[in-house]
Amino acid sequence: MLLKVIIEDDIYSLNVPDELVKGSEAFFDQLDREMDAGRQMGRSWVERPGKEDRLRIIGDRLLGALERENHDVGRMMAAYILNRAPGIDTLALDTTGEIQNTEIRYRD
Numbered sequence: 298m299l300l301k302v303i304i305e306d307d308i309y310s311l312n313v314p315d316e317l318v319k320g321s322e323a324f325f326d327q328l329d330r331e332m333d334a335g336r337q338m339g340r341s342w343v344e345r346p347g348k349e350d351r352l353r354i355i356g357d358r359l360l361g362a363l364e365r366e367n368h369d370v371g372r373m374m375a376a377y378i379l380n381r382a383p384g385i386d387t388l389a390l391d392t393t394g395e396i397q398n399t400e401i402r403y404r405d
Contacts, residue, residue, distance in 0.1 A: 298379045303389040304360065317376045325377050339395035352378055353399040360390045
């Protein structure tokens with residue numbers, strides 16, 4: 298599956314194996330349980346992150362993984378996003394620390 302990611306002026310096409318997207322449910326559930334306790338998003342604490350908040354939180358982890366060139370973590374974060382939002386096309390990641398400004402675009 299393909300996820301387009303925009304980081305500032307750069308566009309990346311992340312090709313994530315279908316079996317990773319569909320076969321990592323236990324790991325994705327663990328990520329969801331961690332976020333169930335609430336999460337800091339930029340300057341705001343979000344007590345109950347909704348679906349798009351969770352995509353933004355994981356998108357921020359994806360950004361960190363890409364910056365550190367940690368391809369395994371990056372692949373798993375992209376797989377989570379594709380699993381939880383199958384209609385997603387592009388994630389325009391915020392790089393200023395304001396996670397809530399990450400833009401989510403869905404396919405038409």
